[in-house]
């Protein structure tokens with residue numbers, strides 16, 4: 001995949017700490033963790049037109065941030081560059097005829113995301129990941145951790161956002177955090193632990209954990225409409241990106257193939273309900289999931305991209321009965 005080592009791009013290298021002793025995949029922590037605040041006390045004030053997001057429609061972590069930008073109606077306040085996908089220099093920006101929603105970087109004109117990292121820290125060592133949130137005032141990265149970015153979009157921009165819905169309300173925070181930990185470990189990152197396992201034992205364990213967790217959520221969503229309480233919360237928006245990618249990417253390519261999300265009545269109805277929330281459909285691009293995931297050379301050495309897109313999120317759901 002490639003990494004930066006002391007500010008130099010190394011196409012063939014990976015972070016050794018991401019492979020555990022038994023062949024298990026261990027995701028490295030994000031490095032840029034500054035915060036934007038409403039009053040600017042953190043050094044980064046929430047202002048319209050100041051921040052720029054580097055994203056890829058294919059990436060589930062970037063998808064979270066695109067969802068919050070849409071939900072909070074911040075499209076006019078925060079610009080986005082949508083990657084064409086990864087090449088030998090990692091996430092690239094430009095145009096690509098088969099993925100017309102990809103855009104060149106309109107703010108910095110970077111052709112690769114690693115340029116944003118070396119512009120922020122000339123000696124950066126680590127992964128270069130989407131989403132990455134860039135500050136046009138200080139000309140550096142503010143934050144490259146999606147879970148931080150969505151919290152900022154949820155609350156720091158309320159004086160600018162055209163929607164003040166709170167997806168992390170104080171009375172539900174403990175329960176949301178609890179569900180997030182479960183979903184991250186077993187499902188969001190669980191699919192990667194299947195797909196990127198380096199041993200049969202590591203894969204088998206990740207697969208069993210993943211489907212036990214999906215079974216548990218299927219049962220929960222038979223009793224209640226959303227993961228926490230009676231309203232849509234951050235917990236739902238953190239699960240959703242994994243669900244919409246599952247049947248076209250994780251099931252076939254990451255070998256998460258016990259069953260599809262379409263085979264779970266409650267999870268699939270729930271996924272369709274979230275998809276049909278105003279603004280969300282525009283963030284969901286299944287052709288990008290197929291193109292981006294099937295370009296991972298280690299998993300698909302021929303590089304042949306499947307032609308079909310066997311998903312439909314627009315069918316009616318029956319969730320209002322709960």
Ligand SMILES: N[C@@H](CCC(=O)N[C@@H](CS)C(=O)NCC(=O)O)C(=O)O
Pocket residue numbers: 001002029030058059060061062127128129130131144145146147
């Ligand atoms: N913890 C990060 C993870 C982001 C991440 O791993 N993004 C992937 C794309 S889905 C990436 O950019 N990978 C590039 C690489 O690993 O070199 C977050 O949630 O923001």
